[in-house]
Amino acid sequence: MTQAVSGAAANEIKAKQIARDFRTDTITTPVDEIFKVMAEASRGDDVYGEDQATNELQERIAKLAGKEAAMFAVSGTMTNQLAIRAHLTQPPHSIILDARSHVHLYEAGGVAFHSQATSHAVPPKNGHHLTLEEVIDNAVFGEDIHSAPTKLVALENTLSGMVFPQEEVVRISDAMRSEGIIMHCDGARMWEVVAKTGTSLEELCAPFDTVSLCMSKGLGAPIGSVLVGPKKFIERCKWFRKCFGGGIRQSGGLAAAANYCLDHHLPLLAGTHELAAYLARNLADLGVHLMLPVETNMLWIDPKSIGFPIHELAARAKTRGVTLGSHRVVVHFQITKQAVDDLIEVVKEMKEEFKDAPKMAIDEEQNQRFARGTYAGNIQPPIARLGTAYGKNQ
Numbered sequence: 001m002t003q004a005v006s007g008a009a010a011n012e013i014k015a016k017q018i019a020r021d022f023r024t025d026t027i028t029t030p031v032d033e034i035f036k037v038m039a040e041a042s043r044g045d046d047v048y049g050e051d052q053a054t055n056e057l058q059e060r061i062a063k064l065a066g067k068e069a070a071m072f073a074v075s076g077t078m079t080n081q082l083a084i085r086a087h088l089t090q091p092p093h094s095i096i097l098d099a100r101s102h103v104h105l106y107e108a109g110g111v112a113f114h115s116q117a118t119s120h121a122v123p124p125k126n127g128h129h130l131t132l133e134e135v136i137d138n139a140v141f142g143e144d145i146h147s148a149p150t151k152l153v154a155l156e157n158t159l160s161g162m163v164f165p166q167e168e169v170v171r172i173s174d175a176m177r178s179e180g181i182i183m184h185c186d187g188a189r190m191w192e193v194v195a196k197t198g199t200s201l202e203e204l205c206a207p208f209d210t211v212s213l214c215m216s217k218g219l220g221a222p223i224g225s226v227l228v229g230p231k232k233f234i235e236r237c238k239w240f241r242k243c244f245g246g247g248i249r250q251s252g253g254l255a256a257a258a259n260y261c262l263d264h265h266l267p268l269l270a271g272t273h274e275l276a277a278y279l280a281r282n283l284a285d286l287g288v289h290l291m292l293p294v295e296t297n298m299l300w301i302d303p304k305s306i307g308f309p310i311h312e313l314a315a316r317a318k319t320r321g322v323t324l325g326s327h328r329v330v331v332h333f334q335i336t337k338q339a340v341d342d343l344i345e346v347v348k349e350m351k352e353e354f355k356d357a358p359k360m361a362i363d364e365e366q367n368q369r370f371a372r373g374t375y376a377g378n379i380q381p382p383i384a385r386l387g388t389a390y391g392k393n394q
Helices: 009-016 033-039 052-065 076-087 112-115 132-138 165-176 192-196 199-206 231-243 254-262 266-285 310-319 337-353 364-372 384-388
Strands: 067-075 094-099 116-123 151-158 184-188 211-215 225-229 298-302 328-330
Touching: 009 199, 033 254, 052 067, 052 192, 052 199, 052 211, 052 225, 052 328, 067 076, 067 231, 067 310, 076 184, 076 211, 076 231, 076 266, 116 132, 132 165, 151 165, 165 184, 165 298, 184 192, 184 199, 192 199, 192 211, 192 266, 211 364, 225 231, 254 266, 266 298, 310 337
Parallel strands: 094 116, 094 151, 151 184, 184 211
Antiparallel strands: 067 225, 211 225, 298 328
């Protein structure tokens, strides 16, 4: 008969595991101080708009983002889908987005299900970000009854850890808004852009009508995302949130936790970027192929360049208590320097072991298709083709 482990002991074990788990940044564990803040939070009913902590969080985020109002919801998927549904009032209509975007790939077909919209998922030719020219090439203007006119462009920042250049965001926004097209941003990891560039959240959000800001990814809140935008629009989104069953009654504790993370964890993100860059430099020096630029807290790696596939690296790392998903390696604020060094050491050992093995060449054409989000001309999720861990742990 196994002996039961106390909650405190189980949490301590989990915290040690998370400090060595590179799968994603959604798995960070709340520290004890968060639960103290939650216990002391207001306990009003947010569906009636009567919870103090929730209202304070919404007002704070709206002010930081330079928008009139904000709405707290359970997830980034919900805030994205509520925004798109509230923007798109009458089919036929279509949206434009990056072929690799979360809204397109990892929200269970929500755009079609909730909003009855066609999605034009565009693979960026530069492998990094969409350009105005690509958006225009895929936009449907006018009233031709054979087509679903473009009503919304949804961008994502960051995407795969890469920062969308602000000047290109502004170019796209200026052109689309001049045509009456709505701009939405999936800013699930927008806090990473703030930490990386030093640009204010207000400036980053200015080109968009609405922005979804996740509190549970880089910031590590237990739950929650905040949608910002015009006051009347946010009120409409609350209506749809109720319709979707997404209203939270006593949400004060969750909002207080998110507020705590904004104060205490946002300053830590620059350190995760430095640690990710350190890991990238060391892996590159060992000959590991970096599939995408390392700009914030994510690496995309392929060790075939030094003789072994990613699943063998993941299996070996697991024997050292280091957890990898697939090609994506995420450095969150609870990852330790020791975990990074241990992963580097595993790669060193395996490189030595495989030095006489037949080399596994990197297919540069395939790598380019990976960067754009395409394979053999088809728009497909690159990570779904490379392994299931990313999709399950997004």
